[in-house]
Amino acid sequence: MNYWLIKSEPDTYSWDDFVKEGKSMWDGVRNHTARLNMMAMKEGDLALFYHSNEGKEIVGLAKVVKEHYPDPTADDPRWVVVNFVPVEKFPKPVTLKQIKADKRFEDMALVRLSRLSVGPVKPMEFDFIMQLAHD
DNA sequence: GCCAACGTTGGC
């Protein structure tokens, strides 16, 4: 089981939109590093759902229900999508500010590669986030 | 609105 973090601008696609749809095809990723991460995702992997730009906080948890397949919105068939379903909305969203202030997250991809839209999360980091999101 | 980080493009 691996853990991930996926970013979305809430103006474009928010957590509420995601819940309303019940399922999401994560399309539009046009970055090679992000693509590699998507291709490494397995069914059942968990992903933190982050609101970039507006909010700048991790708002909930999603689960991979379908592994990578070609992105129907792309000209080039090498771009891929993954399907997610919502698992849980966090009672206490974890803000980027909190994460940056906490030494346990200093090596986190979210902090070090701020522009990466789909990044890995270490099991320890995932556990800490889950604690912050629920206490 | 600015700027840093990063990716892409195009001239050489």
Add this chain to the structure above:
DNA sequence: GCCAACGTTGGC
């Protein structure tokens, strides 16, 4: 194949 110029993303 290098690198400068430019565009985009995302935090502040």
